[in-house]
Amino acid sequence: MKMSSAQDLPTPESLLSLRTPTRRGLLSLVAGAALAGRGAAAAEPAVGEDGLYHEPWFLQSFLDLREDLESAAAGGKRLAVMWELRGCPYCRETHLVNFADAGIAGYIRDNFEVLQLNLIGSRKVTDFDREELAEKDLARKYGIRFTPTFQFFPPSVDGLQAKDAMAREVARAPGYLKPPHFLAMFRFVRERAYERGSFRDFLAANG
Template identity: 80%
Template sequence: MSPSKPTRRKVLAWAPGAALVASLRAARAEPAPGDDGLYHEPWFLQSFLDLREDLDSAAAGGKRLAIMWELRGCPYCRETHLVNFADADITKYIRDNFEVLQLNLIGSRKVTDFDRQELSEKDLAQKYGIRFTPTFQFFPPSSGGIEAKEPMAREVTRAPGYLKPQHFLAMFRFVREQAYERGSFRDFLATNG
């Protein structure tokens, strides 16, 4: 008996199951790095790289601005994307409350800082003392008076290095709830962890 060609009925019966399998594989597929070697989330802020505009736009939408500094080949940046951002609850909280701008620690794109100085990503990272990846910088709820402050005094807090998912989410809650005005992140974790 020779193998028979699939009938239209068999193909139609198979198609929904194949689509389901393909969608499950896609949902579990590991994000791939872009041309710049960084992993990108589709919900990250697409920006003209003007930090004041980005902060004002986030504030107008009831959100906070965070900058995620990354570097090609950084294993902890990869972990942040593949573990932390893969958690639907974490991603939902961040998307609902923050605009996240991704910058490259050694990048050459021009960024306009809050004080209107235009610098490459690399020079901006040096200006802010960014030394580790990933590093998240969190900024105040509005841009009022921010340009008059020294660069590192412009941020309300930062998370240098990788944080495990529970602490990662707690850091975003710490900023959103403005708990930095009442104490340290360590104190926040002790009472809200």
């Protein structure tokens, strides 16, 4: 099998020459090129300068939640936001145990775009109502107090802007979930079971 070389990877000039590239398409191509150059190591989570573990398949985003949700929907996926914090032992557990399970990671990759945010971060994020806030201020707006916390949003942005922040979610997982319940939460959202009952009901029916 032919290995990727530097000559095989697109240059910034060749990417810019693509016809009417979208911002997200351009970012995805750049990220894909970087992962191809890293080879097998791309399958492992890496600790970034922010002290968080980063999965290579996490969403590469311009931190515009409306744009991220629309892009996920266009690809037949749902948007999940994962909140983490440097030194959080259960965040580490989520990466090294839950995401390390090929079946769990495969299901999530196939059905979700996961945006990773830092509970005390300072990156600017544009909310669904177009308000631009630092990560830590967005966390406060949505009442995020524990890490890891997963927020799950509807399959469409329709009507989200007019809702209060807390009412925009269809489900939330605050704190660590062991692998079986972790996968069940993502199935609960993907199958839109929240429209029929609670997560507890879903677990009881599918336990």
